[in-house]
Amino acid sequence: MQANFRTGLFVASLAFAAAMSLQLVPASAQGVEALKGNWRSPPYTQQRYRMSEQCQALADTEKQAVGESRLELFDCNDPKYADVKARIERYVRNVNPVYRQQGHPLYTDKIQGMCAVVRESASERTVDACNPAPDLRKDPIVGLPVIWNIRPTGRRDWPYRGDSYSPSSGYGAISCFKDPSQGELITKGCRRWKVEMPFVGGGPCDCGCTVVCESYVWQRK
Numbered sequence: 001m002q003a004n005f006r007t008g009l010f011v012a013s014l015a016f017a018a019a020m021s022l023q024l025v026p027a028s029a030q031g032v033e034a035l036k037g038n039w040r041s042p043p044y045t046q047q048r049y050r051m052s053e054q055c056q057a058l059a060d061t062e063k064q065a066v067g068e069s070r071l072e073l074f075d076c077n078d079p080k081y082a083d084v085k086a087r088i089e090r091y092v093r094n095v096n097p098v099y100r101q102q103g104h105p106l107y108t109d110k111i112q113g114m115c116a117v118v119r120e121s122a123s124e125r126t127v128d129a130c131n132p133a134p135d136l137r138k139d140p141i142v143g144l145p146v147i148w149n150i151r152p153t154g155r156r157d158w159p160y161r162g163d164s165y166s167p168s169s170g171y172g173a174i175s176c177f178k179d180p181s182q183g184e185l186i187t188k189g190c191r192r193w194k195v196e197m198p199f200v201g202g203g204p205c206d207c208g209c210t211v212v213c214e215s216y217v218w219q220r221k
Contacts, residue, residue: 032152035114036075039073039218040070049062068121070221071117077112084145091145118145125167128167130170146164147162147163148162149163184218
């Protein structure tokens with residue numbers, strides 16, 4: 001009976017290990033390079049209550065329309081994108097002192113992995129007026145880096161994750177990505193430091209930051 005118990009325990013351990021490995025192994029062998037290229041971010045609605053105080057002060061209604069954007073994802077260390085990388089570094093240098101004063105986690109000052117920049121925007125707002133750092137609020141939206149340090153997570157559900165910034169809310173964020181499939185890329189974004197209460201239609205934020213967050217579907221351009 002003792003031998004049977006040990007055998008059963010061993011089999012159960014193997015089953016548990018197998019289950020964990022399924023969770024941690026990436027969903028495909030595409031790799032983060034598959035995110036490269038141009039993506040269309042469709043129009044969406046930004047809720048006023050999910051904006052920073054600075055951004056709420058600029059809001060005219062409780063729901064703000066955010067126009068379609070074209071984003072380009074690229075290797076942050078590619079020399080031809082040195083100007084974009086420099087703008088990310090400038091953003092981090094200016095925002096981190098604000099976050100330090102507010103008691104929020106800081107961005108890392110090491111920029112690597114994949115990055116994303118706004119190449120076109122149909123939104124009425126043309127400058128980054130919601131930025132936490134006053135010195136950056138007149139910077140144009142076009143050319144604005146919105147995601148950086150995208151790297152593999154080792155997870156099956158959300159294989160890639162990066163630091164990000166939402167110009168429509170004024171919040172620093174974490175963005176997670178699925179593997180691209182059939183010209184579409186599913187991404188989630190959520191605030192880096194503040195727990196949000198569940199809301200109707202909101203799914204669990206299973207990419208490692210807060211209670212809930214929103215998912216979006218980008219189309220390959």
